[in-house]
Amino acid sequence: MGDMRSLSTQARWFALCAGVLAFWWVRGAYWSVTEELPFSDMADFERIARHLLEGGGFGHTEFFQSFKPPVQPLLGAAVFGVFGLENYLAWRLCQALLIFGGLIWFLVELNRVTGKPWISVVLLWSVALSKASVFWSFKFATEGVAEAFLYMSVAVLLRAFRTRARVDFLLLGVLAALGALHRPNFVGCTVACGLAILCLRRYRIGGLKIRAGRRARWVSAAVFALGGVLAFGPWALRGYQLYGTPLLTNTSGGYTWIFDLGPVTLTEDDGTVVTKSHNELLREAPTHFPNDYEAQRYAFRFFAEWFREDPQRYFDVLLIRARMTLNEHTVYLTKVSRTDLIAEPWNAMLIDKSPLLLLGGLLGLALLCLRESAVLSVLPAAIVSSWFLAILVANTSRYLDPVLPLLLGGNAVLAGYLLQATIRFNARRRGIGQPSGPAATRGAPEES
Numbered sequence: 001m002g003d004m005r006s007l008s009t010q011a012r013w014f015a016l017c018a019g020v021l022a023f024w025w026v027r028g029a030y031w032s033v034t035e036e037l038p039f040s041d042m043a044d045f046e047r048i049a050r051h052l053l054e055g056g057g058f059g060h061t062e063f064f065q066s067f068k069p070p071v072q073p074l075l076g077a078a079v080f081g082v083f084g085l086e087n088y089l090a091w092r093l094c095q096a097l098l099i100f101g102g103l104i105w106f107l108v109e110l111n112r113v114t115g116k117p118w119i120s121v122v123l124l125w126s127v128a129l130s131k132a133s134v135f136w137s138f139k140f141a142t143e144g145v146a147e148a149f150l151y152m153s154v155a156v157l158l159r160a161f162r163t164r165a166r167v168d169f170l171l172l173g174v175l176a177a178l179g180a181l182h183r184p185n186f187v188g189c190t191v192a193c194g195l196a197i198l199c200l201r202r203y204r205i206g207g208l209k210i211r212a213g214r215r216a217r218w219v220s221a222a223v224f225a226l227g228g229v230l231a232f233g234p235w236a237l238r239g240y241q242l243y244g245t246p247l248l249t250n251t252s253g254g255y256t257w258i259f260d261l262g263p264v265t266l267t268e269d270d271g272t273v274v275t276k277s278h279n280e281l282l283r284e285a286p287t288h289f290p291n292d293y294e295a296q297r298y299a300f301r302f303f304a305e306w307f308r309e310d311p312q313r314y315f316d317v318l319l320i321r322a323r324m325t326l327n328e329h330t331v332y333l334t335k336v337s338r339t340d341l342i343a344e345p346w347n348a349m350l351i352d353k354s355p356l357l358l359l360g361g362l363l364g365l366a367l368l369c370l371r372e373s374a375v376l377s378v379l380p381a382a383i384v385s386s387w388f389l390a391i392l393v394a395n396t397s398r399y400l401d402p403v404l405p406l407l408l409g410g411n412a413v414l415a416g417y418l419l420q421a422t423i424r425f426n427a428r429r430r431g432i433g434q435p436s437g438p439a440a441t442r443g444a445p446e447e448s
Contacts (some may be wrong), residue, residue: 009424015121015133023128026350027096027137029342031089034138036335039090042140044068044363049076050085058238063286065242066251070141070235074110088140095144096137102151103127112206112438114372119413131352132401135338140181149179150189154378157193160220161375164212169197171218173227181235184249185399188385190228192378197221203374212427225333243293251292253306254299255282259316264302266372276302321391326355351408353400364410383407 038046045068048058074089083090107120114120114296136143153175160168176193179186202211212220232248237431239247254267258264258278265275276284281302285295307314328337329352341347351357362380366431369376383403390399 008285010118012117012121013031013434016117016124018371019121019124019128022125023100024096026128026134027092027345029346030134031092034336038136038140040333041068042333045072045076045142046140048073051081052077053081055378061286064251064292066239066247068252069182069184069250071178072140072145073146074104076140082254092138093138095148097426098148099127099133099137099144099151102148102155106151106155106158108377109155111163112162112376113158113204114368115206116372119368120231120371122412123406123409126351127405130408131339131341131350132404134341134350135334136401139334141262141333143398143401146179146183147405148184149182150177150382150402150406151195153189154178157378158198158205158375161196161200161203161210164210164216164220166220166223170227170230173224173229174231175227176224177228177231179231181249183402184253184261185386185389188387188389189309189378189382192385193382194221194224195381196375197224200374205373205375234271234327239293242331243291245293247293251296253393254296256393257300257303258306260304260321260396261303264306266302266305285442301363318391321394324398325387325391326353326358329353329396331401332396333398346386353404353408357408357411360414361407361410364412364417365407365416368410368413371417379406 044060049072050070051057051059058063058068058070058073059065066393075094079091079094080087103124107124110123111117111120132143133147136147153172156168156172156175160172164199173191176186176190180190198217200212201217202209204210236246236248239245257279258281259349263275263277265273267273281295282298285292285299289295289298331338339352341350362384364378365376365383369379386403387400390396
């Protein structure tokens with residue numbers, strides 16, 4: 001029996017080390033055969049990062065002072081400040097280290113919750129072989145860092161529920177808020193964490209039953225909110241200084257709502273009917289408004305009137321967006337393939353989304369929280385809410401990519417549970433009809 005335990009432990013460590021090697025080998029192989037300089041949004045983030053290094057601010061242009069979220073340029077400025085401008089390899093390595101560190105932290109905490117190392121191992125492999133994760137690891141875009149924020153936030157959440165230490169809830173608030181400040185639809189994860197803190201009264205961690213009283217939950221929620229205020233505070237205060245009102249996100253939101261709607265119409269207060277497209281509003285904003293905050297509020301009025309005219313039309317658009325994010329593998333923010341990453345047959349071993357795999361992954365994560373701990377309900381809640389918030393605003397499949405590795409990993413978790421159930425079922429079947437106790441030895445030949 002001891003040998004079997006030893007073999008099982010050795011196999012787990014082998015699978016874990018192989019998964020780590022696969023994580024870095026696949027990304028290194030992809031980087032070595034890919035050439036692409038930042039453009040579009042990525043070039044905008046790089047320009048702001050350079051501006052920060054030169055002692056400037058977060059201005060996208062002289063007029064658009066808060067058009068882009070601040071976390072990506074800040075991280076870029078930190079990396080380029082240490083390793084040099086245009087050192088994109090350094091950025092890729094630092095981004096991959098952030099993802100890898102957050103992932104390992106999450107898997108360690110997950111193992112403490114479940115006591116089942118195989119779950120952490122299969123999720124490690126799912127991330128290592130995820131096409132979405134590998135693809136975005138090359139780019140100076142928000143997707144890779146958003147993936148890291150997801151792992152780190154859930155890791156701190158599991159630790160906070162295990163220790164009930166206020167410093168952990170404070171750190172969770174900071175990370176969850178930074179994730180939302182980095183990528184606005186991450187607020188789904190932020191809200192899921194807050195609701196878990198308030199609502200989970202009894203839960204299991206590593207076989208122990210923990211009970212959190214009302215006062216403890218409200219204190220933890222207050223500390224979590226304080227962490228969010230500490231993270232959001234500087235950006236909100238900057239917005240107040242620029243616009244006379246706290247700014248909780250960036251000023252591109254009003255334009256994003258109409259990004260894929262084509263020309264939209266607004267009736268002005270004086271009765272004038274104006275029809276504009278997304279690009280026209282952006283181009284004309286500097287000459288029509290005192291600042292980009294007022295300009296984006298005006299842009300949002302176009303969406304509000306478009307929605308009021310025919311709400312059903314908006315729900316039809318949501319269905320189109322949902323189908324696209326679930327089925328579409330290509331993204332517009334690239335000059336290289338998102339699907340053909342490395343040479344065959346290795347590329348065929350990487351995993352990507354399909355409606356069936358997305359459903360299976362969601363079922364696997366739901367089963368994980370039902371069988372192991374209610375705290376893990378944050379995982380499917382954060383994934384679904386972030387996806388839903390994304391399709392509310394824009395029609396682009398890339399918004400789902402940061403959560404894809406874990407979501408697809410749910411299929412491996414589901415397969416593991418089904419395998420365990422099958423083994424137990426077969427064991428029970430073999431045991432049916434076999435006598436036990438004294439009856440099992442009746443008539444058996446005696447040993448000489």
